[in-house]
Every structure is written in C-alpha cells, then in structure tokens.
Amino acid sequence: SLSYWNISNANCFTLVIKELLSQYGLYQERLLGNNNRLSHECSSLRTSKDFNEYEILVKRKNTNGYNTYYEANFLIRVNLETEILPPQVTKNLSKDTQGLHAYLSVSMLSNDVSNVATNLQIHPLLDNLLGNNVAKQCPRWGGSNGSTLLEYLIVVRRYLQEKINRIAENFIKRKDCINSFIHHFNGALLEYDCENYTCASLLLVTNGFYFILHVSLPSGFPQSMPVLVIQSVYHRMGILPYKETRTSYPYSPRWSGKEMVERIQYVL
Amino acid sequence: MLTNNEKKENQQDTMNRNILVDQSTENHPENIVICLDLSNEMNTTLFKSKGSSMTAFQLAKKMIDIFVNSKHIMNPLHRFAVIGLYDGASWMCDFTSNPESINSILHHVKPGDTQEFDMASLFQTLNENAVVEDDNSGSFYVVRSILIYGRSICKPHFSNQEVFKKLIRNQRFFLDLLYIHDIPTEDNNCQSIYETFCDLIKPNSYLFDVTKNTVFLFDNMAKLLAHPVQRYLQEETNYNLHRNVPM
Numbered sequence: 001s002l003s004y005w006n007i008s009n010a011n012c013f014t015l016v017i018k019e020l021l022s023q024y025g026l027y028q029e030r031l032l033g034n035n036n037r038l039s040h041e042c043s044s045l046r047t048s049k050d051f052n053e054y055e056i057l058v059k060r061k062n063t064n065g066y067n068t069y070y071e072a073n074f075l076i077r078v079n080l081e082t083e084i085l086p087p088q089v090t091k092n093l094s095k096d097t098q099g100l101h102a103y104l105s106v107s108m109l110s111n112d113v114s115n116v117a118t119n120l121q122i123h124p125l126l127d128n129l130l131g132n133n134v135a136k137q138c139p140r141w142g143g144s145n146g147s148t149l150l151e152y153l154i155v156v157r158r159y160l161q162e163k164i165n166r167i168a169e170n171f172i173k174r175k176d177c178i179n180s181f182i183h184h185f186n187g188a189l190l191e192y193d194c195e196n197y198t199c200a201s202l203l204l205v206t207n208g209f210y211f212i213l214h215v216s217l218p219s220g221f222p223q224s225m226p227v228l229v230i231q232s233v234y235h236r237m238g239i240l241p242y243k244e245t246r247t248s249y250p251y252s253p254r255w256s257g258k259e260m261v262e263r264i265q266y267v268l
Numbered sequence: 269m270l271t272n273n274e275k276k277e278n279q280q281d282t283m284n285r286n287i288l289v290d291q292s293t294e295n296h297p298e299n300i301v302i303c304l305d306l307s308n309e310m311n312t313t314l315f316k317s318k319g320s321s322m323t324a325f326q327l328a329k330k331m332i333d334i335f336v337n338s339k340h341i342m343n344p345l346h347r348f349a350v351i352g353l354y355d356g357a358s359w360m361c362d363f364t365s366n367p368e369s370i371n372s373i374l375h376h377v378k379p380g381d382t383q384e385f386d387m388a389s390l391f392q393t394l395n396e397n398a399v400v401e402d403d404n405s406g407s408f409y410v411v412r413s414i415l416i417y418g419r420s421i422c423k424p425h426f427s428n429q430e431v432f433k434k435l436i437r438n439q440r441f442f443l444d445l446l447y448i449h450d451i452p453t454e455d456n457n458c459q460s461i462y463e464t465f466c467d468l469i470k471p472n473s474y475l476f477d478v479t480k481n482t483v484f485l486f487d488n489m490a491k492l493l494a495h496p497v498q499r500y501l502q503e504e505t506n507y508n509l510h511r512n513v514p515m
Contacts, residue, residue, distance in 0.1 A: 088293055187506030191342045191495040195295050201342045203490055206509040210487050212338060231341070233334060233490035234483070239368070241334050241341075268509060 031058045038072045038110050041149045051153050053077040069111035078102045078157050084168040088195040104156055106149060116141045130163045173222050180257030181215055222253035296497050297345035299363055299411045301398055302332055303390060305418040306352045307382040313418060313448060317482040324418050324448050327482060329374045331489040336367040338493055354382050356389030359397045385424045391432040412442040412496050420450040423457050424464060436470060442496035443469055446488055447477040474502050
C-alpha cells in the first residue's frame with residue numbers, strides 16, 4: 001500500500017501493483033451487487049481452495065436503454081499436477097513457468113443463465129505435449145458438465161489432468177518396453193532414445209548372419225503395437241540399406257515389456 | 269585375427285564413462301568423422317566373394333554408405349564428415365546429416381601413392397575442424413572419429429603427440445578403428461601396426477581388424493554403429509539373437 005511505502009524495499013512497487021489489482025478485482029465484484037447468481041459465483045471462487053486465482057472484469061450493459069444487466073468476464077487459473085511427468089517430457093516446459101497450468105476464460109450474463117461462453121487457454125508447449133486441439137475438445141458448459149462455475153472448473157481440470165496422467169503412464173510403459181529390449185538383448189544395443197523412449201536399435205546375429213533390429217513405439221503405444229524393422233548390414237535396395245518392416249505379429253498391450261520382448265524374439 | 273593387448277579400464281576412466289552414460293537422460297547426436305585411408309594399398313588389397321573380387325577401397329565405400337544410412341535411420345540428427353588419409357590427413361567435407369553427400373564425396377576421392385602416415389596430422393585436422401568441446405561446455409554433440417586404415421607395410425607414426433593427448437582426454441571425443449590388412453607375415457608390419465593402434469585407443473574404443481573377408485568387414489562396420497555413450501565395452505558385447513526364453 002502506498003500508505004506503507006518503504007523506500008528500502010525493492011519489492012515495494014510490486015506489492016503496490018498487486019494490491020491495486022486485488023482492490024480492482026474486489027471493486028469489479030462489488031459492481032455485481034449482492035445475492036444474485038454472478039455474485040454467488042464470485043464468492044464461490046474466492047472461497048475455493050483450488051480456483052481462487054482469477055481476474056474479473058464486469059461490464060454494465062442495458063437493452064433498449066432500460067433494462068440493465070451485467071456481463072462478468074472471468075479468467076481463472078487451472079492448476080495441474082505435472083510432477084508425475086518425467087523431467088525429459090517437461091524439460092522444455094520448465095523454461096517457462098506459465099506452461100504448467102491453464103487458464104479458463106468464462107463470460108456470463110446476469111440476465112441469461114444459459115448464455116455462458118468459455119474458452120480454454122493453454123500454453124502452446126503444454127498444448128503440444130497434451131496433443132493438439134486439447135482446447136477445442138474441452139468439455140462444453142452445461143448438462144452433465146455442471147451448471148455452476150465451480151462444477152465446470154472441476155470437470156475441466158479433470159479433463160486436462162487425465163490427459164497428463166495418460167502421458168505419464170504411456171511414458172512409463174514406453175520406458176519399460178525399451179529397457180526390456182536393452183536388458184533382454186544385453187550387449188547388443190546400438191542406440192536408443194533415452195529422452196522419450198520411442199525407439200531402440202540392436203545388432204543381432206543368427207547363424208553368422210548379422211542384422212539390425214529397429215524398434216519404434218508409435219504414439220498410440222501400448223494400444224498400438226511396436227513397429228519392427230529388420231535391416232541388412234550387407235545389402236542395399238537402391239541407395240538405402242535393405243530392410244523389411246513387421247507390423248503383424250502376436251501382441252497384446254496388456255503384456256509387460258519383458259513378455260513383449262520374449263515373444264518378439266520368438267517371432268524373430 | 270591379430271592379438272590384442274588386454275585393455276583394462278582404470279578407475280578414473282570408468283568413472284568418466286559412467287558419468288557420461290548416467291547423465292544420458294539426454295540424447296547426444298554424434299558428429300562422426302570417417303577417416304578413410306586413401307593409400308594405394310586400399311586399391312591393391314583384394315576381397316574375394318562368390319567368384320568376384322573387389323578392392324578394399326570399393327568395399328569401404330559400400331560399407332560406409334550402409335553405415336551412414338543406418339545411423340541416419342537411428343537418429344536423423346547424426347552428422348558425418350570425411351577425412352582422407354594420404355601421407356597426412358586432409359579434411360574432405362564439412363559435417364552433414366545427409367548420407368547422400370557422404371556418398372558423393374566418396375565417389376570422387378581416389379587412392380594414391382603414399383610413403384608414410386603421420387597420425388599427428390590426423391588429430392590436428394580433427395582438432396581444427398571437428399570443434400570438440402570441453403567437458404563443461406554443455407555441448408549437444410559428441411564427436412567420434414572412425415579410422416579405417418588399410419596399410420600392411422606402412423606403420424603410422426607421430427611427429428607430435430600434443431594434440432592427440434589433448435583430444436584423447438576429452439570425454440566427448442571417441443576414437444574407433446577398423447584395420448584392414450593382409451595376412452600377417454614376416455614381410456609385412458601388420459602385427460606391429462595393430463599393436464600401435466592398441467596403444468592409441470581408450471578403453472571405451474572399439475578396435476577391429478579384418479583380413480580379406482568381406483563378410484567380416486561388413487560385420488565389424490555394423491558393430492561400429494553403436495553409439496559411444498550408450499554402448500557396451502567391446503569385450504562386453506553379445507549380439508546373439510538366441511537368448512534363453514522361458515516359453
């Protein structure tokens with residue numbers, strides 16, 4: 001506060017700005033009055049543990065110059081649990097702290113309960129991580145997704161969190177599969193993707209014949225099976241090394257990495 | 269096969285290797301320098317296969333082509349360069365991730381007369397062109413030099429070991445060797461040349477030698493595909509497809 005200005009405190013000006021923003025937000029809420037739907041929504045947000053970081057802008061409007069109503073525009077921060085994501089996945093995100101949460105903008109009218117516009121805003125890096133079009137596929141307001149702001153925010157957060165959890169689970173499964181190849185064919189490793197565990201290459205020999213086995217895990221793994229490419233070290237087809245691709249072999253996404261590798265060896 | 273002085277990894281080298289491997293939650297693309305012997309012996313050493321014969325140089329071009337294409341399949345960020353070895357070393361092309369560029373360079377080089385080979389020239393050329401960063405630079409790439417030497421008479425020598433010693437201490441520099449030679453006899457220097465290479469390499473290096481066997485040549489070049497940061501020590505490798513599987 002300007003009343004407590006401390007010239008020796010380097011953060012003093014920042015604190016003043018923060019206080020100003022806070023007071024401005026309260027002022028905006030007071031414009032809505034008391035005991036109406038919008039003021040109850042504000043009150044719910046302010047007292048919630050999980051969604052109390054928000055900004056609000058209220059616009060006063062009227063129809064035909066007589067009937068006054070209000071448009072409340074919220075920008076609410078949706079915090080996400082990203083600690084479960086491996087560092088290799090989040091290393092680009094960590095350079096920009098804005099990437100680990102999302103923002104939901106909501107526009108509500110005091111005179112029309114059903115007229116609610118929402119827009120999920122995600123940092124491009126997070127959007128790329130979760131799969132493109134995450135914002136467009138966000139659950140819509142209303143129906144089973146809730147008719148109050150808090151109910152809807154919980155649905156949105158659950159939607160995003162499930163995607164993050166799936167990324168973490170798929171990473172663990174990929175890592176298990178690639179590590180299983182490396183350990184099973186101990187001593188045969190040529191190279192593997194040690195960041196995202198999407199591929200590995202091994203040099204193998206049978207009856208004096210050497211060949212390279214390239215293992216690629218598609219983005220849909222484990223639901224989608226690994227792609228196996230067997231490449232010759234002796235022959236070319238045209239200008240490229242001779243190789244054949246295997247996408248059809250006994251497979252189940254429920255198998256552990258160890259079992260997958262043992263069965264693939266059997267096929268090879 | 270020539271006899272190999274047993275390579276024992278000292279404790280410091282083990283620590284250094286484990287540091288680089290343990291830190292590998294990050295992919296390190298390679299800058300691979302193919303150092304190809306262009307002496308006349310590469311044109312006179314013949315490999316016979318199925319009624320036909322090819323020179324070591326012809327086979328080397330083919331196996332290098334398969335090598336760079338295979339590395340490119342594994343990681344398109346790997347880059348390649350070529351040094352030609354005559355009496356000294358000559359930088360032939362800058363780093364490129366395009367295997368076709370390497371193929372094109374090899375298509376135009378030709379073996380020639382040589383009287384000696386100065387190893388100092390090779391490492392000086394590497395130091396000037398491969399830009400090997402020091403350990404704390406946070407450099408993204410590692411540099412691997414693959415020396416393909418094809419002389420059975422001419423023993424490599426060092427006019428100066430200063431640059432070599434500096435490079436060999438660098439954790440991000442790796443040296444592998446493929447020695448192509450005649451059958452060792454009293455009339456050639458194959459054994460002593462091989463021993464020279466044994467003294468040159470680090471414990472995490474790969475050293476292979478091949479005597480006029482086409483299949484072994486390609487087999488060993490395939491083993492050199494292994495990424496130096498992720499691979500096993502040479503004596504720990506096991507490529508056998510058939511492992512015990514309880515089915």
